[in-house]
Amino acid sequence: MLVVFVILAVIAVLAGAMVFVVDSMARATYALAVSFIAVGVALLVLRLEYLGVITILMMVMEMAIMAIYMIMFMGMNPALMPMSMVHGKRAALGAAIGTFLLLVVGILLVPWPVRPEPAAASTQELGSALMGSKMLVMMTVSPIMFAAIVAGVSLASARTRYDRFGDDLDHAPTDPQPGGVGR
């Protein structure tokens, strides 16, 4: 189990680093996907069957979407035209290494409690907790997700009703071409 985890840990960290090393955007996305899959399998090693599987499924899909966005938005492709796409590299590197050292010192110094008995059926426990004592968590997450849908659409939409009807919504619609049902 230790060997498997060490291999997964090395893959996860190296693939994560590759994201910012490789030139091609598509390769960076794949590297991030590999890092997520390694973490998902590590969660499986920790017997979090359900969470490990949904991590892998969600992240593979998310990286597929991300690859599309990369191709849509990247005006210049560093794979075709090698260039540096970073700023403040030294400060960022310093902050990252400093944070890592701080975290490692904290991890090694904290007197962690001894492990209690591990749970037997983790997925079943999670399901009954979500439908019982932890239901409030999901009840809180769902309106936040709905708010994110609304915010995402209103941020990303090109012409809203305020563009069409004016700030007070009392103008005739200024559409480039009349349409609809003729009202």
Place this chain on the structure above:
Amino acid sequence: MTLQLVLITAAAIFCVGLYGALSQQVVVMVMMGLELMINGVLLAGGAVWWFLAPAPTGQVLVLLILAAMTLEMAMGFAVAVLLHRQRGTDMTDMAGDLAR
């Protein structure tokens, strides 16, 4: 396998993501850095469940991190679309009005 080993791995992933989020110029690459940071937090949450809190609370925490990650992704892409439409850019340096 010890708790410390898993947490140090998580810290390493988190800090690689931190470097990316701070240093990258392209908005989508900054988001990849943030995703990597949350990836580390995810692993740390799993470790806390396995080693410290076998009650389902730890799992709910991991589920919450996953939800936060998807929301970050969705809002990040919305902002990227807005930035691209308003400025025709995909770089953070060209959207630094508030920093000045």
